[in-house]
Amino acid sequence: MAVQQASFIAEWALPAMVCAPVTWVCLVFRFREEGRLLGSPRSFGLAVAVLLWTSAMAAVASGLVLPHASDVPPVAVGAIAGSGVIPRGRSEQGGARAVLAVLTLGDSLLLQQLALRLRLDRAEWCDRMAEGFADCWDLDAFAGALKNHLLHRVDVHGRTSRARTQLRREIAERHAAVRAAAQRWITIETRIDKACQQQGRCPTREEQRLVRRAFGEAEQYLRYLLELEHAHGKRSDHGRVRELRERCLAPAGAQRGSGA
Known part of the structure; x- marks a missing residue:
């Protein structure tokens, strides 16, 4: 036995x-x-x-x-x-x-x-982090804080100098795309608001569509930036990213509460 x-x-x-x-x-x-x-x-x-x-x-x-x-x-x-x-x-x-x-x-x-499940998990996480920004300035502020967060974590042990340079460049490029999209969003929204005030009317369906498209583009570019955090960051950093997001959302919520 x-x-x-x-x-x-x-x-x-x-x-x-x-x-x-x-x-x-x-x-x-x-x-x-x-x-x-x-x-x-x-x-x-x-x-x-x-x-x-x-x-x-x-x-x-x-x-x-x-x-x-x-x-x-x-x-x-x-x-x-x-x-x-x-x-x-x-x-x-x-x-x-x-x-x-x-x-x-x-x-x-x-x-x-x-592999499919991991891609879906990343997409769902990026969606959660990119949603909830009603103001382009809040979105832009979060993108800037996320960029600094990522740059501070580029120099990790085991990553080659070439990989670090490439990652820094990719972070800068994706952040620049977010800022450009947020700027287009506020430009279109400001122009439409000004025209509606001067003409004493509500935004047309076409104008609303333009604002929603600009808003969607800014959100999408923010998701691309968040993908770098999910790909290269540590799981423990997710709490820090959520904290940065809540900090950028807090001023807008405070302003809405005071205005009410």
Whole structure:
């Protein structure tokens, strides 16, 4: 009984135990700029599904292969299966790719769903952070605070000088796009308000459409800037971003309350 138990652990349990942490590390590396595996319950569930499925395949492959190939260490089977979630190049040998295809059977569908879920999580988070600005000045102030927040986090350990320069440039370009869109918004809105006051009328449907379009463009460019925070920032920074957003919304709310 003890011998059978030891054989089961060596051939089935050990590969799965080794595969699980290797798979998780490879998932984090694969989706490091795509999103956060712990960003939502659904993304976490899909990541765990990939981990469990890959570990199960490693255990099954080890249990079926080891009796016929005793020179293959169980640990190696688990490590190879876990590393299989990383995209492979076409230059690899066909035999190695075939082995990985067997060990990671079914992972492709789960990984595709996980990548889609991470993109949806990012879009939903950016939507929440970009909504609620009734005044272009508040939106512009938040964009400026977000830009400074991002720039202070560019110089991180492990990021190359070229990557830092490129990220700074991208932050500046996306922030400039937000400011330009916010300026167009206030210009159109001011021109229409002035015309309505002079002519003693309400805005026409076309004028309302122009204001809504300018407002939508400013929101969309703000989402592009927020995507950099979601891609390159830490999960702990989300609280800071929400704090910056509430701080920029507070003056407008205070003014509306005092005006009432």
